[in-house]
Amino acid sequence: MTTALIIGAGFGGLALALRLQSAGIATTVVEARDRPGGRAYVWRRDGFTFDAGPTVITDPDCLRELWELSGGSIERDVELLPVSPFYRLLWNDGSQFDYSNDEAALQAEIARFEPKDVAGYARFLAYSESVYRTGYVDLGAKPFLRMGDMARAAPALVRRRAWRSVYAAVSAHIANEKLRQAFSFHTLLVGGNPMRTSSIYALIHSLEKRGGVWFAKGGTNALVDAMVRHFERLGGKLILSDPVSHIASTGSVVTGVTTRSGRQFEADLVATNGDLVHSYGLIADSRYAAAKSRALRRKRFSPSLFVLHLGLRGSLPQVAHHSILFSDRYKPLLDDIYDRGRVPGDPSLYLHHPSATDASVAPADCSTLYALAPVPNLGKADPDWKTFGMSYRETVLDRIEQTLIPDLRKRIATIFHYSPADFATDLGAHLGNAFSLEPLLTQSAYFRAHNRDDHFSNLYFVGAGTHPGAGIPGVVASAKATASLILDRHRHRTSD
Template identity: 80%
Template sequence: MNTALIIGAGFGGLALALRLQSAGIATTIVEARDRPGGRAYVWRKDGFVFDAGPTVITDPDCLRELWDLSGSTMADDVDLIAVSPFYRLKWSDGASFDYGNDDPALLAEIAAFDRRDVEGYARFLRYSEAVYQTGYVELGAKPFLSFLDMVRAAPALVRRKAWQSVYRSVSTHIRDERLRQAFSFHTLLVGGDPMRTSSIYALIHSLEKRGGVWFARGGTNALVDGMVRLFERLGGKLILADPVEQILFEARKVTGLRTRSGRTLHADMIASNGDLVHSYGLIAGSRYAARQTRVLARRRFSPSLFVLHLGLRGTFPDLAHHTILFSDRFKPLLNDIYRDGRIPPDPSLYIHHPSATDPSLAPPGHSTLYALAPVPHLGHADPDWHSFGDRYREIVLDRIRDQLIPDVRERITTMFHYTPVDFSADLGAHLGNAFSLEPLLTQSAWFRAHNRDDHFENLYLVGAGTHPGAGIPGVVASAKATASLILGDG
């Protein structure tokens, strides 16, 4: 195969495009929005730079590898800055926990909660390193196309007790409830409930320990722009602001794309980095695709997000780059979001404060901030977000006022929010989900969307809905798995 079309310029689509273009396959990306990035979109307002997300960069080596493929150097296009601490975790009783890569400091933080958990943490770290080797190094970029692939992986998954939840695995080693939350919340950053997500996802702790947590100077959008520059230097073509409206096919081959502007593009193969349900819905006239759309729509999708973006007067040297504010109702709140379809009145918040690391993201003497609250997707809770969003914004501001910035409202110069309705409208996300399929064991590996379609022999998938899942390392690994199939098939 000599030519390729990719739908969507998110991290997965860009990573796949770089792999294909580096291998000599003439690749064109077709993106619906006016900028590349997908979920890593960016807004520039009143001198502030607001990244939509994702904002946590781990395993920078998986990104550097994309430049290495063509003999290029990532540092020529992207400046990564180490973030320390990785996260500051806070509870309403005033307790705080700095979570980072300084081992003596981390052990001292753990001991301040419960000295017995220092040894428990050492056991958990050994477990995390073991599942990292199994789930990320060995299986992370391996495509699962047949159930036999899953059977071959099963013994390793059984050894790592993959049927247990992350929270259960952490609790086996750690006694203090707040520390249990501290070492299991990561699944929320990839759309998973710590009480239900497979303990394989405990590998995220080892991933962070090994590779650190990073931020791209200029924001996550600067990483996207760096990938685009490399892609175009290699001869790749990027089409913006032209949504794909139809995937064309003949028999068991896809043949091209038709876009809203009237373009018809043809290639030897097509890959979609779009939402799974939306992608199959583009294959009009195919009974197989219609069936796939129905099947996928019945799967369990991750929750959505309410994201409040703030431009504030003043700077906050004591406010970490990443802060987690835990609700007092950790387990019941998760049930609200994942099981019962209730929008929490007391949300846990992830606070992103990028101007702590890169002051250029705000005007002088100002700060850029966003607050992210997990909420049910539209299939579980569907208020009128156009009006309810304003009310929920006040709840989020109250949480920031009470725990971080007492006069936050008086400091606001720029403010806007993003809701599940926006995820649906802007990204074609089924039910407004934020992370594609929920990362359950029964929706992982072979049970996730396959990197090559089972019917159309030259249709491929990449991104959060495929193996291994959401998050920058996950979608970049999915691109590696998909590229291995394409280049092997070629």
């Protein structure tokens, strides 16, 4: 029987594990931390459940497919709850925009800001649909191993004017500045600057409208646990709390891994869901791997995040499940984060309030909340986050109090934060990045890390650093692309 070993139990690693195990490949996942999930880790403190990372679930069909491969049903293991509105957007002047899937309500919201933009939005939606079909349906789960693969995709990308930024694509149809922000901020959720991320990423709007926005009852990590249950039900094996310290290689093949505890695992193939730079660093005594690591370090990595977790007394009926608090500076703030290396004193925030949808994530008459602020990665700004994090915590609390929850500090029952330094330490993330490579056109598809390595014929990559990129649908699609390469090789081997 063919054997596979996957490094890392994030969404990408688990999605790949489910695909391989469902196809009859004996698969083992080795995870460094004490729980699966990777960036989708979870903390449970004082009766509160705190998701560490991704909280916006779109395209539930890509998740259902992971169960259906073996005749199962996702509903057996986890309940997905619809979120409405998708997002509530707020500005410092008191403006508010509810972004929902109710077409009439959405048009009314747009008209409150600029009546002429209702027609402009319809044109933008048509554009979003076109790039969704090109970028997600046609190319999202297709591996790009050769320049020829990129050349074949180029005409469609040219037709969609993929060299434009998402912000430019929105601005071509919508005049009001707040609405331009409302329909371009999504790239920040996958690590991209709306001012320079390819307009192909406008597909996210269509993806949300088609599939909705969802939350896993019990928290995002409940979805992770569901994936693990199904994987183990199929016979897969998960090993926790034992980081891989070395990937063994001979010539142009990898032969297995060694973990920190000293255990050695041999496998016919190895796939890594880990950070790209860290993963190549595990292949010791390989000049190729060392050169690959150096080349990766020269690429542009996404920013990091400062995440403040709050367990609050009382309910928050005025706070939506997902909220975006915009700074008065849009492009200048993005320039600070992506280019100037300045930690913003006036951060834009994404607020996650899961108890608005699911009361089980907090004690009775309490609320769970996290505030996420994009900040530069450690290569651009490296304050001492041990001390600076405590002061930045106050900056974030001030922003929320001024905009949304005036008595926030009085309500706090539990508080802690997660900084770029933690991304680097806990996840091995190069420069403490939060989304791997920045999603630029020049770092996408063929120009992103390949789903199969160019030198080691049985070394594969999955997750945010590979095609198509970050976000739950992205990393699940990367698993589909990677699995297609593995299973094609597996079929050829078994037919010989």
